[in-house]
Amino acid sequence: MLEDKNPQRTSLEKLGEFGLIDHLTKNFEIKHKSTLKGIGDDAAVFDHKQQTVLTTDFLIEGVHFDLSYMPLKHLGYKAVMVNLSDVYAMNAKATQITVSLAVSNRFPLEALEELYAGIALASKVYNVDLIGGDTTTSTSGMLISITAVGEAKKEEITYRSGAKPNDLLVVSGDLGAAYMGLQVLEREKEVFKVNPNNQPDLSPYSYIVERQLKPEARKDIAELLKQLDVLPTAMIDISDGLSSEILHLCKNSKVGCNLFEEKIPLDPTVITTCEEFNIDSTMVALSGGEDYELLFTIAQNDFDKIKGNPNLTVIGHMTEPSEGAHLVTRANTKIELTAQGWNSFKSND
Numbered sequence: 598m599l600e601d602k603n604p605q606r607t608s609l610e611k612l613g614e615f616g617l618i619d620h621l622t623k624n625f626e627i628k629h630k631s632t633l634k635g636i637g638d639d640a641a642v643f644d645h646k647q648q649t650v651l652t653t654d655f656l657i658e659g660v661h662f663d664l665s666y667m668p669l670k671h672l673g674y675k676a677v678m679v680n681l682s683d684v685y686a687m688n689a690k691a692t693q694i695t696v697s698l699a700v701s702n703r704f705p706l707e708a709l710e711e712l713y714a715g716i717a718l719a720s721k722v723y724n725v726d727l728i729g730g731d732t733t734t735s736t737s738g739m740l741i742s743i744t745a746v747g748e749a750k751k752e753e754i755t756y757r758s759g760a761k762p763n764d765l766l767v768v769s770g771d772l773g774a775a776y777m778g779l780q781v782l783e784r785e786k787e788v789f790k791v792n793p794n795n796q797p798d799l800s801p802y803s804y805i806v807e808r809q810l811k812p813e814a815r816k817d818i819a820e821l822l823k824q825l826d827v828l829p830t831a832m833i834d835i836s837d838g839l840s841s842e843i844l845h846l847c848k849n850s851k852v853g854c855n856l857f858e859e860k861i862p863l864d865p866t867v868i869t870t871c872e873e874f875n876i877d878s879t880m881v882a883l884s885g886g887e888d889y890e891l892l893f894t895i896a897q898n899d900f901d902k903i904k905g906n907p908n909l910t911v912i913g914h915m916t917e918p919s920e921g922a923h924l925v926t927r928a929n930t931k932i933e934l935t936a937q938g939w940n941s942f943k944s945n946d
């Protein structure tokens with residue numbers, strides 16, 4: 598579908614491992630004072646005056662991404678976003694990343710340059726330093742592992758464990774778009790397999806396809822909350838779907854929750870695409886995943902500070918643990934929330 602039209606193919610063997618890292622990282626600039634040594638020694642050195650947070654993620658071809666519709670530049674960008682999202686979910690500022698890559702020899706140098714162009718763009722937009730990593734050979738496919746480092750004041754770090762009964766449950770942005778974008782891309786891939794001359798018209802789906810291929814981590818929300826003088830009592834990012842993230846907050850904070858179906862924020866494109874695919878949009882928001890929005894709880898006293906903000910939606914409230922975690926439907930019935938994983942959801946549709 599998105600074939601690389603670039604005719605130039607330079608074999609990776611020509612450069613060797615060290616030449617490859619130097620080549621791919623030569624245009625990265627160090628932006629943070631806390632980065633004392635980036636690439637170029639046995640290890641990086643950084644000096645955080647505050648507490649340090651660290652997170653790491655693997656992305657594996659065929660499991661987490663499909664290169665038949667995922668452009669390499671977007672993949673590089675998304676791989677960074679997935680990690681930064683976890684740093685912001687701690688209410689921390691992301692400062693450094695490392696990128697490790699294993700690739701089979703089917704990838705020419707030009708493909709890795711595309712991937713690194715995405716990593717470079719993400720690093721620039723989100724103001725993080727690339728301080729190290731590794732490249733090696735894979736016998737099949739591509740594997741990317743990124744580690745992100747951030748810093749925060751001790752009293753500002755937001756754990757999953759701080760929610761109290763009666764706290765409000767708040768989400769940024771809207772939900773379900775990345776999952777529906779994936780459904781559209783998978784459908785078009787099947788069409789393309791049957792008729793390779795059929796170029797898909799994705800324009801009606803541009804919002805949801807972009808949410809799948811080029812998600813943005815919510816750096817702005819952590820900054821917004823600071824401006825509004827709101828310190829969440831607990832926070833998590835939405836990578837697996839709303840219901841499983843709510844259950845993480847409930848379990849770690851030892852509270853229950855009422856989530857109101859009618860409050861779940863959905864983009865109109867998600868609603869129309871769900872109708873087209875005959876999928877329930879609430880199910881998509883609850884179980885779809887990859888939205889990379891922030892889900893957090895705040896004290897009721899802070900409600901006035903966030904009220905009416907277009908980036909934030911109150912979707913429920915926390916309860917005593919004995920009440921359990923429930924979805925309150927539009928028909929006002931209570932259904933127990935379950936963490937339906939990606940796979941179990943997929944096999945049902």
Ligand SMILES: [Mg+2]
Binds near residue numbers: 686
């Ligand atoms: Mg997370």
